[in-house]
Amino acid sequence: MTKRILIIDDEQDIRETTQMCLEIAGEWEVLTAVSGKEGLVKAAAEQPDVILLDVMMPDMDGLTTLQNLQKNPQTKNIPVILLTAKAQAAEQRQFTQLKIAAVITKPYDPFTLSDQVLQALVDRSV
Template sequence: MNKRILIIDDEQDIREATQLCLEILGEWEVLSASSGKEGLVTAAAEQPDAILLDVMMPEMDGLTTFERLQDNPLTQNIPVILLTAKTQPAERRRFTQLHVAGVITKPYDPFTLADEITQALTS
């Protein structure tokens, strides 16, 4: 049985490209959500093995979405990997303090993304 991952990102192109990379190169079953609100519902209903979460989204940003995932007993144990273009040292420290499974910087290399996710989930 394939591992299941939920991509929460407001940009359709990123969701589609990431889904293709993970299905082909990582053999993941990919679920997707276009907003934090939709992602919270999908995560609770589908119980994926991991979540890829965009940090910068309108309405509910990724950090608020992460906090809500952590507050819900149904989703608090799902590992979350942040996808972000924010790479300043202060931001990186903040992400580390959140106890996320990992942080992947955009733009990412589609050919190494599946390996980066695996590494984040096993370290």
């Protein structure tokens, strides 16, 4: 069974690199969205197995997008992994307060990204 992942990130290079890593290394079916608003629509319509969500985006940031995903009955049970350059201890503590599956810090290792996503899903189901 193919796993489906939705990448929500405003940076085209990040989306493309992440998509390639997940398709090649993890055999994921990858959906992408360029904004929080587009991501909300795609998440509800496509029902991916997991969402990889950038924290810093214009218009609607990742945390606002996360809140909207969690408020929507159609998307509230989809695991969300935050993808962020924010690696400060205070920010990491803030992220642990959220109902998320994991945090992956940019820059990430493209060769282990698929494994990190799978591990987050395993840890979440335990």
